[in-house]
Amino acid sequence: MPQLKGWDRAVWAIAFAAAAASVATGAVVGGRSYVVVSAVVVLCAIVPCFVRFERRRPQAREVVMLAVLCALAVAARVAFVWLPHFKPMLGIIMIAGMAFGASPGFLVGSLSALVSNFIFGQGPWTPWQMLAYGACGLVFGLLANGGYVRGRLGAGKLLAVSIAGGLFVVAVAGPILDTSSLFFMVSSITPEAMLAVYGAGFPVNLMHGAATTVTLLLLANPLLGKLARVKRKYGMF
Amino acid sequence: MALLAVEDLTFSYPGASQPTLRDVSLRVGAGEYLCLCGPSGCGKTTLLRHFKGVLAPHGERTGRVLFDGASLDALPLDRQSARIGFVMQDPDAQIVTDTVWHELAFGLESLGCPSDTMRLRVAEMASYFGMQEWFRRSVHTLSGGQKQLLNLASIMVMQPDVLVLDEPTAQLDPIAARNFLATVHRVNRELGCTVVIAEHRLEEVYACADTVAVMEAGRITVQGDPRSVAAALYAAGDAMTLALPAPVRIFQGVEGAGEGRLAPAPPALPAGACPLTVREGRAWLARRIEAMPPAQTGLAAPPLAECPRDDAALQASDLWFRYGRDLPDVLRGVDLRIPRGELCALVGGNGTGKSTLLRCLCGAARAYRGSVRVLGRKLGDRRERDLFRECMALLPQDPQNIFVKESVRADLLEMLADGPLPPEAREEAIGEVARKCAVEGVLDRHPYDLSAGELQRAALAKVLLTRPRILLLDEPTKGLDSFCKRALAEVLRGLCDEGAAILMASHDVEFCARYAQRVSMLFDGSIAATDSPRRFFGGNGFYTTAANRMSRGLLEGAITDEDVIGLCRS
């Protein structure tokens, strides 16, 4: 779809220009404006994906499927109430990415983050969380786009993907989220401050990463199987 | 001219060995109320979906579907969406948005309706359906009946000419179902909207319908006005007669050759004489008794034998329960005894705590006062593991909830996974229980692909693998048609004969009257009465069977169709 590509490029160009403009404005205004600028830049990374989805005029089944995946990611926690501090959300987002590809994966991740904040309260971290969770869906969606994942996984692949999922949370998604604390809670970004913020986030991210690995180990195959069946049957995405 | 017509429609799903619909022809006039009935799996849903282009299944099709004289395929999407409304079975999954007002507006939003018109139409329909009170509520706070009414209303805002309903009450309790069907009837009568409905609750719709069409194995076998269809079904000895409303069945049983009996054609009855409603039935019965007084005008109802204290399989004394410290009591001193080898029914209105009581009896909810004795031992003294092994089990209202695997067989195996049986014996145990519940044919299917009746029996099979001696059932007949109910009753009877004690919470008065040995009524948190069905229903005026309402004051203690027929023929 060449027409879409042109649009896509234009949207990304606008977003990039907006991000650059906000950085420049921030530099002029000075002071603490970088906090606002950072949030704007993050939003500029998120919005084009949504514009793209919107431009495609998605069909009913695509909208429903996206909504179902997001709702599953958000509601999954209830199934694990017996395990304290166990957060399966990122694992589910990664599975959604692996089943449907990078672009839907990103949407599932960022919308899930937005919705869970509707429930638990929005905060300055919302855009960052949308970016971080979207990244999980996107990166694991790339696995599907690259043909590494197709339907159910073999034992070796399952283990590899699960561990990669955990590591991704500890090394990428968690730290992106911590960055919002860095911007909002620290007055000057010094190496010590960064060490303190990311260091304080590490145990939490480790727990979250472990939960993600366990979720992937237990659920990747059952869910990928079910999603593949639906995808085949109704030709979604 | 017919508003909606099907001409020689034959349809088969891809890969299917034989067509699902064969040579179906049907005409529905404007403003008509057409009821489509037939056993489950006869092709009702497939036919109804052909009335709505976007929902028509993919497959091989010959024949035509006409709407307003032109082919339905030629009708553009927006016109079709507005003019043909479709209500499906599942009240929950049909809802798209999160609030009542938004759901009402959804269809108009999709069609790009301008804002002012939209406001007016939504306001109008919300008032017509009496939804002002819950207009701003979230949909998840609504009951199943309210959800289905919302689905109906959100289609009616588009002002359709035709309303197609595919078993809309299958997942509702009888009271909500009656309310829903009354609303559909009102829409037909007051707004002149054409109605095509597939329904197995014929007691409610049969008398409303202008036309009844009976389907069997993809064909329409009988079609016509309700009285002549009933006569034709009886003349053919069709199994569908089982599902007809009680007044029709009693009339045919008394005056005709009796159901399923291929007797020489009975002396031609005037078709107009057949009563369709309880009111008509009473009038007919009174005339009949006057003309030919029966030898016996009542059935004896001996008092129920008290269940001895130490013989009770399950005994609850003075149970009190509430869901939270500051919430009101749901159970207030329930006393109940269930003897071995009997099928006991627990009846009562919506929200009287029937399900809660069942959960208290199996320890899933803890009563804060009172005690439960299971097979002579206190519930609290038993470990959870022992309680659910060879002792007790509860089959929930929605049997789907206990299935978590990809096939019925895998789900049944799960029950034996940590048991003592060796693998070969497990297969054998599954085969045995599947035979008992008549689900051998579906063992390798996905639980979600089963029909309501099959699912209910498969769930029963799963529960029976724990070899329970006390079985608790919550609304076991919900969504089942009369054939499935009969099959279920046979399974339950077999279990009782083996000595199991069964307690079922049910709204289904007819089922309880016919099959239970004792009936308890739960009201305001405690047991208001326990008696034999004949004494219990024979004494009630409203909460009783259609046969009893029809024969009240004319015959004594008749609670089932057979009772009335038997007495009349004596």
Add this chain to the structure above:
Amino acid sequence: MGFDSYHPAVLLAFFTGAIVLCVIVQQPLFQAAGFASAALCLICLRGREGWKTVAAMLAVLAVLACLNPLFNTGGETVLFRYFGGRPYTLQALAYGASTGCMFATVMLWFACYNRMVTSDKLTYLFGGIAPAVTLTLTMVLRLVPSYQRKVQQIVQARSCIGKSSARGGLRQRAEGGALTLSALTTWALEGAVTTADSMRSRGYGAARRTSFAKHRFGARDAVAAAVLAVCAAVAIACLLGGGAAAQYIPVIAIPPLSPLGWAGFAAFLCFMLLPSAIQVKGDLTWRFLRSRI
């Protein structure tokens, strides 16, 4: 009655403006005013609960202030030294307090935002620009409670046949949870097909979507928007013109407010106090009306 009954666009504009202004401004008087307005707004909305949140945020402010000198050693006035000579300075402490105040204010505004801008307002607002995304959001918001209930039903039903998920070790619990979730997924996908059918049979995709106008942009919304716009413009002009300049490191330099600064402060305060003022006015009107009944 209160500010939350205004048009969602006004609400969103207010919160965006309030949060951006409170983040950028560094002048202590402005910051204190911002914090106080946010606290007042929350207390108007939530009463006793609001007080608790405000107290908690003050504690956070104090902690952030005290921690800052540990990471930032800039500043001339050394209060004490630790770890063999690392300085703990007054200026860093003051700057930390300023940042802490910013964070606490933002958190309080978000607490107000969460009470006032509910999801349906947000989806209403973006329904025209992004119909597919907002529809998806609406659907997710509907599905989440329904999935949560379904999980509870599955767990309850299974516990009544001896398959409780609360039993066993961590491994068994995790597996029980996974089994429940996998059953939930089957059910959810099954429902998705019905929902998609229901959407298509109600014309989804047949035309460009319009949205049900639940809110109307009335005269009072226009007035409020105009007031906000003027105040924001003056405040921003003051900020860019250096009317609210403040420096913390290496030395604390906070010049007294110039006339421009005072004008900016007045506009800033006016902006921030708007919701509380509307709330209080609403309460007073109500009391007055009641006394006349």
